[in-house]
Amino acid sequence: MSAAVLERAGVRAEEFRAAMAALAAPVTVVTCYDGFGTARGLTASAVSSLSLDPPLFLVCLDKGSSSHDALAGADAFCVNLLGPGDEALAMKFAGRPDRRFDGVPLAGSARAPELADVALRLVCEHHEAVDAGDHTILIGRVTAVEGAGTDGAGPAPAPAPAGGLVWHQRGFAHARPAARPAD
Numbered sequence: 001m002s003a004a005v006l007e008r009a010g011v012r013a014e015e016f017r018a019a020m021a022a023l024a025a026p027v028t029v030v031t032c033y034d035g036f037g038t039a040r041g042l043t044a045s046a047v048s049s050l051s052l053d054p055p056l057f058l059v060c061l062d063k064g065s066s067s068h069d070a071l072a073g074a075d076a077f078c079v080n081l082l083g084p085g086d087e088a089l090a091m092k093f094a095g096r097p098d099r100r101f102d103g104v105p106l107a108g109s110a111r112a113p114e115l116a117d118v119a120l121r122l123v124c125e126h127h128e129a130v131d132a133g134d135h136t137i138l139i140g141r142v143t144a145v146e147g148a149g150t151d152g153a154g155p156a157p158a159p160a161p162a163g164g165l166v167w168h169q170r171g172f173a174h175a176r177p178a179a180r181p182a183d
Contacts, residue, residue, distance in 0.1 A: 021168070021169050021170050022168075022169065023168075024166045024167070024168040025045035025046065025047075025166060025167050025168070026045060026047060026081065026082075026164055026165070026166055026167075026175075027043065027045050027082045027086070027090050027164075027165040027166060027167050027172070028043070028044050028045070028047050028059075028079050028080055028081050029041055029042070029043055029044070029079075029080040029082065029089065029090065029093045029115060029118070030042060030047075030059050030061075030071060030077055030078070030079050030080070030138075031077060031078045031080065031113040031114070031115065032067075032070055032071050032074035032076065032077040032078070032112050032113070033070075033074065033076075033112060033113065034070035034074070035070075035073070039100075039101045039106075039113040040067045040070040040071065040097075040100075041067060041071075041093050041100055041101070041113065042061075042065055042066075042067040042071070042093055042094070042100075043090045043091075043093040043094040044059050044060070044061070044079075045166075045167040046059070046060035046135070047059050047060070047079060050139060054141055055141065055142040056127060056139055056140065056141055056142070057079060057122055057124055057139070057140050057142055058137055058138065058139050058140075059071075059077075059079060059137075059138045059140070060132070060135045060137055060138075061135055061136045061137075061138055062134065062135055063134055063136060064134070066097040067097065068136065071138060072129045072136050072138055073129075074112070074126060075111075075125065076111035076112045076123065076124060076125050076126065076140075076143075077112050077124050077126070077138070077140055078111075078112040078113060078114045078115075078121055078122065078123050078124070079121065079122040079124065079140075080114065080115040080118040080120075080121050081118060081119055081120040081121070081122070081147075081164065082118060082119070082164070082165040083118070083119040083163065083164055083165050084163055084164075084165055084174040085165075086118065086165050087165065087172050089104070089115070089117075089118075090165065090172070092104070101113070104116075105117060107121070107146070111123060111125075111143075112124075114146065118147060119147055119164070120145070120146070120147035121144075121145070121146045121147050122140075122142050122144075122145055123142070123143050123144040123145075123146065124140025124141060124142050124143065125140060125141050125143050126138075126140060126141075127139045127140055127141045163175045163176035163177065
C-alpha cells in the first residue's frame with residue numbers, strides 16, 4: 001500500500017511498517033523458471049497456507065521486484081522454506097538478481113528450481129494471481145511436498161524440531177517449538 005493511501009486511511013506508512021515488524025513471518029525463497037528457462041527467485045516472508053482442499057498456498061509479491069513478472073506468470077513455482085542457519089541464503093535471494101543462483105545447489109525438478117539444501121519445499125502449479133495494491137497475491141496449488149523428513153508421497157511428517165527461520169522486528173529470528181505443558 002502506498003504511503004498516500006495509508007495516510008488517507010488515517011494510518012501513517014511508518015506506523016503500519018512498525019506494526020508489521022512486530023508480526024513474525026516465515027522466511028522463504030520462491031523460485032520459478034521464466035519464459036526463457038532462466039531460474040528466477042526472491043526472498044519472501046508474506047506467505048501462508050490458504051486451503052487444505054484443494055491444497056493452496058499464497059505468496060505476496062512486491063510489484064517492484066525484478067522477479068515479480070516471472071513468478072506471477074510462471075506455470076509452476078517452488079516455495080523453499082528456510083531454517084536456522086539459512087540467513088545467508090535469504091540475503092542472497094534478496095540481493096542482486098543476476099547472482100541469486102550462483103553456487104546454490106538445486107534439486108531435480110523440471111517444473112521449478114528447487115533449492116537442494118533447505119528444510120522443506122512446496123512445489124506449486126499456478127492457480128491464480130490477484131492484484132492487491134502494490135503487491136500481487138500469487139496462489140499456487142501444491143503438487144508436491146519435499147525435503148527433510150518427506151519422501152514426496154503421502155502425508156509429510158512435522159518438520160524437524162530445529163525450527164524455522166522467521167523475520168521479526170526487522171531482523172532474522174529462530175522459531176522453535178515451545179515445550180508442551182504437562183497434562
